[in-house]
Amino acid sequence: MSERADRIEAAFAHVFHPSMVSAREGEQEVRVCAATTCAGSGAGAVRDAFRDELTRRGLQQEWRVVETGCRGSCDQGPIVSVEPAGVFYPRVSPASVPRIVAETLVGGRPVEDLLYRHPDTGRPVARAADVPFLLGQRRLVLALAGRIDPASIDDAIAHERYRAFVEALIADEPDDVIDAVEESGLRTRVGDPGSVGSRWRRALDGTHDERFVVCTADEGDPGAFADRTVLESDPHAVIEGMLLAAFAIGARHGVVRVRRDHAAAGERLRGALVECRERGLLGRDILGAGLSFDIEIDAAERMLVCADETALIASLEGRRAVPRIRPPAPTEAGFRGRPTVVSDAVAYAAVPWIVRNGAAAYAAAGLHEHTGTRVFSLSGQVRNGGVVEVPAGTSLRRVVEDIGGGARPGRRLKAVQIGGPLGVCLPATALEAPIDDLAAGSSSLVVLDDRTCMVDLARHLLSISQREGCGTCVPCRLGTKRSLEILERIVDGRGRDGDMELLAELGTYCSQGTLCVLGGNASNPVLGTLRDFADEYEAHITERRCPAGVCRALITYSIDPEACTGCTLCAQRCPAAVISGREGQPHVIDVSGCTKCDICRQVCPDGAVRVRSGVSQAVAPGTA
Amino acid sequence: MLGILKALRTTVSHLPRKPLTVQYPEVREELPERSRGLFKVVVDVTTEEARCRACTLCETNCPVQVIRVDYRNKYDLPAVDQAALARDRLAEQGAVDLSPLRPIIDGHLESGTGLNAVLQRVQDAYGYLPRAALQQLSLETGTSLSQIYGTASFSDRFRLAPPAAHIISVCRGTTCYAAGAPLVAQALREALGIDADGTTADGFVTLQSVDCLGVCGPAPVVRVDDRVHVAMTPERAHALVQELRVAEGVT
Ligand code: SF4
Ligand code: SF4
Ligand code: SF4
Ligand code: SF4
Ligand code: FES
Ligand code: FES
Numbered sequence: 001m002s003e004r005a006d007r008i009e010a011a012f013a014h015v016f017h018p019s020m021v022s023a024r025e026g027e028q029e030v031r032v033c034a035a036t037t038c039a040g041s042g043a044g045a046v047r048d049a050f051r052d053e054l055t056r057r058g059l060q061q062e063w064r065v066v067e068t069g070c071r072g073s074c075d076q077g078p079i080v081s082v083e084p085a086g087v088f089y090p091r092v093s094p095a096s097v098p099r100i101v102a103e104t105l106v107g108g109r110p111v112e113d114l115l116y117r118h119p120d121t122g123r124p125v126a127r128a129a130d131v132p133f134l135l136g137q138r139r140l141v142l143a144l145a146g147r148i149d150p151a152s153i154d155d156a157i158a159h160e161r162y163r164a165f166v167e168a169l170i171a172d173e174p175d176d177v178i179d180a181v182e183e184s185g186l187r188t189r190v191g192d193p194g195s196v197g198s199r200w201r202r203a204l205d206g207t208h209d210e211r212f213v214v215c216t217a218d219e220g221d222p223g224a225f226a227d228r229t230v231l232e233s234d235p236h237a238v239i240e241g242m243l244l245a246a247f248a249i250g251a252r253h254g255v256v257r258v259r260r261d262h263a264a265a266g267e268r269l270r271g272a273l274v275e276c277r278e279r280g281l282l283g284r285d286i287l288g289a290g291l292s293f294d295i296e297i298d299a300a301e302r303m304l305v306c307a308d309e310t311a312l313i314a315s316l317e318g319r320r321a322v323p324r325i326r327p328p329a330p331t332e333a334g335f336r337g338r339p340t341v342v343s344d345a346v347a348y349a350a351v352p353w354i355v356r357n358g359a360a361a362y363a364a365a366g367l368h369e370h371t372g373t374r375v376f377s378l379s380g381q382v383r384n385g386g387v388v389e390v391p392a393g394t395s396l397r398r399v400v401e402d403i404g405g406g407a408r409p410g411r412r413l414k415a416v417q418i419g420g421p422l423g424v425c426l427p428a429t430a431l432e433a434p435i436d437d438l439a440a441g442s443s444s445l446v447v448l449d450d451r452t453c454m455v456d457l458a459r460h461l462l463s464i465s466q467r468e469g470c471g472t473c474v475p476c477r478l479g480t481k482r483s484l485e486i487l488e489r490i491v492d493g494r495g496r497d498g499d500m501e502l503l504a505e506l507g508t509y510c511s512q513g514t515l516c517v518l519g520g521n522a523s524n525p526v527l528g529t530l531r532d533f534a535d536e537y538e539a540h541i542t543e544r545r546c547p548a549g550v551c552r553a554l555i556t557y558s559i560d561p562e563a564c565t566g567c568t569l570c571a572q573r574c575p576a577a578v579i580s581g582r583e584g585q586p587h588v589i590d591v592s593g594c595t596k597c598d599i600c601r602q603v604c605p606d607g608a609v610r611v612r613s614g615v616s617q618a619v620a621p622g623t624a
Numbered sequence: 625m626l627g628i629l630k631a632l633r634t635t636v637s638h639l640p641r642k643p644l645t646v647q648y649p650e651v652r653e654e655l656p657e658r659s660r661g662l663f664k665v666v667v668d669v670t671t672e673e674a675r676c677r678a679c680t681l682c683e684t685n686c687p688v689q690v691i692r693v694d695y696r697n698k699y700d701l702p703a704v705d706q707a708a709l710a711r712d713r714l715a716e717q718g719a720v721d722l723s724p725l726r727p728i729i730d731g732h733l734e735s736g737t738g739l740n741a742v743l744q745r746v747q748d749a750y751g752y753l754p755r756a757a758l759q760q761l762s763l764e765t766g767t768s769l770s771q772i773y774g775t776a777s778f779s780d781r782f783r784l785a786p787p788a789a790h791i792i793s794v795c796r797g798t799t800c801y802a803a804g805a806p807l808v809a810q811a812l813r814e815a816l817g818i819d820a821d822g823t824t825a826d827g828f829v830t831l832q833s834v835d836c837l838g839v840c841g842p843a844p845v846v847r848v849d850d851r852v853h854v855a856m857t858p859e860r861a862h863a864l865v866q867e868l869r870v871a872e873g874v875t
Binding site for chain 1: 778779801814838839840
């Protein structure tokens with residue numbers, strides 16, 4: 001081994017404090033997910049209950065309670081697993097903790113009635129590895145999420161974090177790193193989604209010797225939380241990815257944009273950065289190898305327009321987040337006018353894996369001609385939402401039905417909205433489409449069921465883009481506004497003949513001649529729904545009814561006298577007090593005063609409240 | 625026809641004159657070192673109107689902040705007493721204690737973190753972005769007020785007026801939308817007696833819509849001050865407002 005290698009290895013050995021590792025492979029531990037969603041469903045109390053129960057039984061020496069990052073099946077939280085057996089418990093409450101301790105920790109057998117139940121067979125599933133949600137996944141980027149304590153750098157190092165970086169430093173061939181990233185086909189979701197490696201290479205071409213590495217976890221579109229999950233669950237993966245980028249392109253400064261509402265992710269990252277600085281993994285002359293690099297955090301509220309790199313850079317520089325004309329591309333003149341590489345947190349987190357395992361291995365993780373994996377945040381009207389990582393090229397159906405468990409009981413899958421307001425809505429019949437470049441710009445995957453009106457959904461999505469556009473380009477500024485007005489009048493029952501054609505025309509113009517991805521893609525949901533759900537538009541415009549029973553101006557509430565048992569519940573709860581009827585007798589709604597708040601339908605124990613598509617003659621469209 | 629003739633006359637009258645412009649960037653004028661030159665707004669000879677459309681871009685972008693666009697002539701507006709205006713604007717919001725600003729500005733000067741983060745901290749400290757605080761920020765950091773104000777007004781996440789005692793945020797993200805957030809928002813508006821986002825007449829609650837709180841699983845999500853309520857229904861929305869009123873003794 002060369003002298004350089006020895007020196008770096010020795011310095012790295014110094015970084016690692018094995019005694020601080022809270023969890024070793026094969027050791028007895030209880031892993032409690034402490035990430036945002038689980039924390040929201042009470043993971044903190046569950047953790048305390050485990051600690052108390054173990055102390056009470058004097059077992060705190062043998063069993064450790066580890067707070068991990070997100071395991072991915074967030075809707076089932078709080079998630080607990082008992083290692084090394086890998087017994088998986090969803091929806092754990094503090095009350096069930098003593099039983100888990102008694103039977104699983106001490107007795108070594110699962111508590112059957114607390115186990116996850118297979119959605120199809122209803123049979124309990126004991127091991128995490130067999131839970132269908134995790135079965136269809138291929139977790140490379142998220143490999144350590146949910147397995148390590150994200151607040152401990154030693155845990156991360158014990159799981160080989162920073163190994164790729166150390167090896168790259170020893171090899172001292174920045175070009176090889178770029179080659180590997182380029183060949184792996186790794187893509188980023190920011191800006192014009194494209195190859196990460198080729199951006200790195202382009203950044204090298206510049207004449208400036210100062211370069212920047214920018215990471216964004218802004219996820220400006222609703223329903224996206226993949227970057228947050230990575231930062232929260234394995235922050236060192238992102239830092240290592242950025243270190244490798246810095247090494248490859250010779251940058252000294254990095255910036256991470258985090259969303260302010262994602263306080264936990266910001267805190268985790270901040271803590272991880274402090275630890276890295278203390279241990280000499282960030283700062284001057286890292287590991288004595290001559291590379292100096294540090295990362296700063298920029299927390300801001302989410303902004304959809306920051307999906308464009310130049311807008312993001314403007315915002316990082318403290319200006320209005322307004323995109324600018326390219327060229328020059330950010331790789332030529334980005335942050336502070338210097339060559340800058342911009343990627344999302346998920347992409348950076350994939351870099352260490354690629355450098356360690358080789359470009360070919362990453363590329364081969366995809367199906368057919370697709371390369372690598374894709375990380376999605378699955379949410380909406382689906383049984384098991386969470387963060388999933390699947391081979392690129394996996395069909396949407398697999399993700400939604402096998403991993404997500406399909407629509408909620410009693411509902412029918414209607415469409416899938418991918419990529420947020422700038423993405424697309426695919427009808428349930430088109431779910432064979434492979435996940436790859438679909439919605440390349442965002443991680444959000446929202447499942448919609450039969451209670452979603454596609455016209456109103458288009459209005460909803462467009463209203464977000466309209467609000468968030470920066471206003472520079474006329475087609476975007478006026479086009480989205482006018483389209484939105486048309487959609488608003490359609491859902492309000494004032495649609496006119498020709499509106500559909502007008503929308504299509506406006507949408508097409510709007511997607512041409514704009515400066516950034518926002519204006520370019522804002523009309524996607526409108527154009528897509530116009531194509532795939534034309535009948536719903538027609539029902540709204542010509543028949544003045546909303547088939548899904550959503551648009552308030554186009555529906556009527558009524559009570560089915562056959563089904564109503566006269567329990568009076570709805571009459572008690574109706575805020576408009578328009579339900580009448582005697583106890584034990586079928587109740588009636590006076591539609592003229594009904595505000596369509598949906599409370600009666602939600603409270604009726606017998607499902608007797610019906611929502612009819614269309615309005616009765618008594619109520620003129622648009623007045624309700 | 626008349627227009628064309630007029631234009632022709634202008635062209636002809638210019639022919640014998642020496643050109644005023646040089647072919648920048650091929651030819652460059654020799655300027656004395658540190659010349660600041662003089663600004664002159666080009667006047668359109670045909671209409672005799674200034675070509676400046678008072679867009680204020682130059683004012684915003686001038687690196688040394690020496691441009692002031694006074695647009696009253698252009699649009700024939702009554703003369704404005706800028707100083708008085710600034711005073712009034714400040715007075716509008718009452719006196720503001722600037723001491724909480726100290727650590728924020730010091731931290732900013734030290735680390736040079738982004739303006740967004742600074743504004744965020746100012747909003748955390750005051751609940752909104754007071755005009756006086758922004759002016760102070762501009763004075764001390766040397767960032768022009770128009771840039772600060774531009775960034776602050778760019779996103780509706782920054783509040784430029786003080787909020788009410790309680791803030792209710794309803795998520796309008798797609799996941800929440802699909803789970804019935806519009807019904808919840810409607811119920812909140814009904815319960816609060818307001819038509820749109822904003823503050824109730826008694827200044828008790830500010831209702832605002834936010835795009836995704838990032839806890840999309842158990843949608844719809846509503847945040848009351850700092851507490852997040854998940855799986856909301858219209859009915860619980862009414863109850864929530866009621867609870868707030870009871871807690872505050874407001875009826
Ligand atoms: S397309 Fe829209 S958001 Fe993008 S630069 Fe133009 S106006 Fe701004
Ligand atoms: S929808 Fe609301 S207002 Fe209408 S009848 Fe039902 S509870 Fe009353
Ligand atoms: S809640 Fe349902 S069953 Fe009870 S009175 Fe109303 S409609 Fe009838
Ligand atoms: S205000 Fe606008 S139009 Fe007028 S001189 Fe300045 S930049 Fe030009
Ligand atoms: S937050 Fe716990 S599994 Fe995702
Ligand atoms: S969409 Fe409401 S929290 Fe994400």
